[in-house]
Amino acid sequence: MRVSVIGGSSVSDEEYERAAAVGRLLAEHGHTVVCGGLGGVMRGVCEGASGAGGRTVGILPGEDIAAANEYVDVPVATGLGHARNALVVMNGDAVVAIDGGPGTLSELGLAGVYDRPVAGLGTHDVAGVRQVDSPAAAVAHVEDGA
Helix, strand or coil, rough: CCEEEEECCCHHHHHHHHHHHHHCCCCCCCCCCEEECCHHHEEEHHHHHCCCCCCCCEEEECCHHHHHCCCCEEEEEEECCHHHHHHHHCCCCCEEEECHHHHHHHHHHHHCCCCCCCECCCCCCCCCCCCCCCCHHHHHHHHHHH
């Protein structure tokens, strides 16, 4: 399964470690990580997945694949800016949201439009998001829902 992981591009050390743990667990369960390919949660989840032998896809807002963080295996340049958020969500069978601001909120809305199961770790409390308290619970929720 492909799992989109969304969240803040600027995060605390604790949120970064949470993202890395989600990435590690997703890889250990055989899932591919899809994200926005940049920093913060995106870098953390890719680092965690990469360290566990997983595959990562980064759907970038700009036109330069070199902008992807060093843990992205497959960078996809879009030139779409924030409009690429739809592609991040559409290319996962489920979504894990960690922290986040307005961009993450837009992705959560799109997850609802595309009927993706969503686990939330310290993110926006909106309809359709199952708030969970650990990376393991987030992975379990998306596996059960997809």
